[in-house]
Amino acid sequence: MQQGYSNREASRIVGINLRTGKDGATAGIRRPPGSRSLRSEWRLRLPGASRYLREEDRIHIADRLREKVSIRTIAAELGRSPSTVSREIRRNGALWRGRQWTYRPHAAHRRAEERRPRPNTGKIGQHAELRDFIQDHLTLRWSPEQICQALRARFPDRPEMHVVHETIYQALYVQGRGELRRELTRALRTGRARRRPHRQSCKRQPRAIKDMVLISDRPAEAADRAVPGHWEGDLIIGKDGKSAIGTLVERTTRYVMLAHLPVDHSAGSTRDALVETVRTLPPHLRRSLTWDQGSEMASHQEFTLATDIPVYFCNPASPWQRGSNENTNGLLRQYFPKGTDLAAHTRERLDSVAAELNSRPRKTLGWETPAERLSKLLATTRQ
Structure with a gap:
């Protein structure tokens, strides 16, 4: 040197x-x-x-x-x-x-x-009304960014009630500030008691499924999210890899539906649970389903025959090709933590969780809820 x-x-x-x-x-x-x-x-x-x-x-x-x-x-x-x-x-x-x-x-x-000490109290600690609003919505499992947008919409002329989402994270994670209860970190999607950097996700090995149709052959209308009725799907797995919950997310509205798999997630069980779930949809909302190359979809042809919904498979190790579903699975882990027995949850519990997710405002929808956006699309279709 x-x-x-x-x-x-x-x-x-x-x-x-x-x-x-x-x-x-x-x-x-x-x-x-x-x-x-x-x-x-x-x-x-x-x-x-x-x-x-x-x-x-x-x-x-x-x-x-x-x-x-x-x-x-x-x-x-x-x-x-x-x-x-x-x-x-x-x-x-x-x-x-x-x-x-x-x-x-x-x-x-x-x-x-x-x-240097800068002992000033933060904005959240100075305003009891602001603090109570944030704590109440964290308890409802709203994200900090959703809470910030709700504050601006509800109190447009009161800047003392406006914060950015990083302010909420700081109030939760910075020791010694005491502006928000530390136990509220469990209501965040990660549930972590301290912040961690992003890590590279593990790549899954490709699986051979007979007669797969890859995502490259999916209609262009599904890719641009302009037409409703195209879904993304996956499973979240429970304790010891036994129980599971099937997750379906509509690409245009981010509307969520859950399939009950309390016993196993074999190809036959997954097919039957998905058929039962999507049969509640009107025909114009059953256009396609995108899934990863998991063996649970080995019976995709039988599923298509029963529902008239073609199934398209993502490329290996490409979770971003069904990004809406990956995001929703992260939200669902707030309700169904990893390592827990998913068989303990009833069909009514799954419906309740789906209804709560569908009533959350989403940034990608201009802060509308998935239920509101779906209702608008259905009303337009009827006219």
């Missing part, structure tokens, strides 16, 4: 792990002047270096100001941005005897330390 190589390249040449190379860099290795990472490594070598100016930094600023050195020179010596040094002088300097602006490092450091 003293010869000008990057940390990654130097680690590869020496034959050590990249992390080990970084540890060596922070231990005192200097790069040639003008190297891209020289400033950051200089600051990392300082004991206790952080994003905040230390008292020693402020003393250096005061000394160099007395020597009439420019702010850009001082910033380069500290490894900081010139705007950081300029802002520090402006914020923490003071008038000397009411006439001359001066920078006193110890007083500036004390002033900055007193300002």
Whole structure:
């Protein structure tokens, strides 16, 4: 690295792990002047270096100001941005005897330390009505973004009742704020007590199903969601892979229907449950069904004969080809957590959950509910 190589390249040449190379860099290795990472490594070598100016930094600023050195020179010596040094002088300097602006490092450091805690209460904690509204709708399993849109629709002229969804997440997850009850995190779709980064989803192995028709042969009207009656389907599996619930989502309206599979999810059981579910639909809402390549749809031809609904299969490891259904399965896990016995739920319970999902406002529908959008389409069809 003293010869000008990057940390990654130097680690590869020496034959050590990249992390080990970084540890060596922070231990005192200097790069040639003008190297891209020289400033950051200089600051990392300082004991206790952080994003905040230390008292020693402020003393250096005061000394160099007395020597009439420019702010850009001082910033380069500290490894900081010139705007950081300029802002520090402006914020923490003071008038000397009411006439001359001066920078006193110890007083500036004390002033900055007193300002740092920021003990202000957040917006949700300041307004009881706002807090109660959010908590009530979290209990109904509304997402934070749905709640924010409902607040703007219900209180259009009251900006104190408007928040963004990140504010709700912060009130739930940031420790010490206490603006919302922590147990309400269980009402979120993930149910997690703390936030996690997104991970790459696991890819499923392709399965051979006789006489499959792939999604590439599906009618174009299904792809653009302009015509209702095209459905996406899948299963959510219960404890030990025994019980299951079939999920059907209409692509245009996001309307949800659930099929009861309390005993098993074999091809025959899945076929019978889906036939029973879709027979309640009017003919113009039975145009197609898109499924993944799961073995539970091995009897897709019998299903088509019984319902006149052709079945199209997604490509292997392509869950985004039935994205509405994947999203709905995530919502359903709030009601039917992973690792639980789905056979314990009755047909009435499934109907109740579907009705609750169909009455939630959806961003993709312009904050209408799936039930409202479906009713409009049905009314238009009757006319």
